[in-house]
Amino acid sequence: MKTLTAILKTTCLMAATLASSAMAGPFDDLARIDVIPGWQTPSGTHMAGVRVTLRPGWKTYWRAPGDAGIPPQFSWTGSQNITAAQFHWPVPQVFEQGAMQSIGYHDTLVLPIELTQVDPNAPIHMSGEITIGVCEDICVPVSLPFDALLPADGRRDGAITASLLNQPVSARDAGVQTATCDVSPGERGLMVTAKLTMPPAGRTEAVIVEAGNPEVWVSQADITRNGDTLQATVDMIHASSSSFALDRSAIRITVLGSDYAVDVRGCPKG
Template sequence: MPDGTHMAALHIVLEPGWKTYWRAPGDVGIPPQFDWSGSQNIHAISTNWPTPVVFFEQGMRSVGYKSEVVIPLHMTAQTTDRDMHLSGEMQIGICKDICIPANLRFTATLPPNVTRPDPVIAAALTNRPYTATEAGVRGVTCSIEPGADGALVLHVRIDMPSAGGTEYVVVEAGNPRVWVAEPDSHRDEGILHATTRLVHVEGGSFALNRSDLRFTVIGSSRAVDILGCSL
């Protein structure tokens, strides 16, 4: 890239009928995990997840990809005029009739010279969810109340145009140790409402920061990525 960073991508192709999962996979999915510890001359890596689809397994909702997915990786070098040596391991879940974990290992040498954009990566980058501004989100408010067994109950009110058809809301707590239940959601007079439960995986108490909450609305026309909420 002209600024010295590098854009590459992982291209995962699945056998017919198989699926894999998004970063927030749902109740029965396996969240993907990366390990970049074997890489050299790489200061930081950010993952750009394309818009996922919603599917149901055994009556439970999952979020992910069918057939194939291209996951762009935006990397910053420690020394911009030297090659970056990418060595990664990815743990993912793949599902057909059953769900199983899979380990993928890959390596690549990324030269420092500027090249023309790869059309496959460019297409994946344009397939990301809309930002709140792009989607016309007018406001997001949250209320929190105690639930049973140490859980917190989160009520979300999203003022935004419809994303098309049935709208699914995915809630991420911003803390990997906090489990989030599949939300119940509905529209009422143009407002999208969602309610979910949050529980610490160790069963203890926890703090919830509204600015760390992340909401993804997935509809038939678009998906929308929303960061944070107010009172």
């Protein structure tokens, strides 16, 4: 398992690449964003979406981008009639970059966003900016502003629906019988070993563990499988290198298999 020092060195090199790339020339055509207006759901929320179109051969990143990725960030400056936004990320791909993995999408991403409104009968002004990493041989940070009026009587959209159908299946639907986590002190934080009793999700599998706290860095998982037992071990280190309380109910484990993906919420003690 890579140490935090190795990751920090890689991050510094990436930051230097980002800085030099940003000054190397125009990158405005690497990515563009379009808002898909969407429709009102039976529960009263509004299901909208954003389509990010990348230059052919380039990729961008999932919510947990891996050691070699750049996490996406949203701002909602200028938005009106929105109280909350829930992202429904479609199943990403695993990209191998040397000894590291990154998790994301190539060419196009349609991200459904479920919006909670102040007034469900009024239109929504969806305005703000998404900052993403866009990578090929180099990585470039790109900020994409968006501004759109979403009518309350909008129609269901096929692209959003396809992304909603392309989400990881739940632990129950995937036949996960047990999911537990053993936690022990690590070199600078915690070592967490997740054990899942579940059938294989394909010939190849990757496991991504999220702490549920954006200030906690989680390493790439070391994984083993023995029959129906899948084990993944990660390091969790707080950004300040200080001690922290781990909320087991907030842990999220995603298994990305060559056949399907699984979303496991919470990880009690084994």
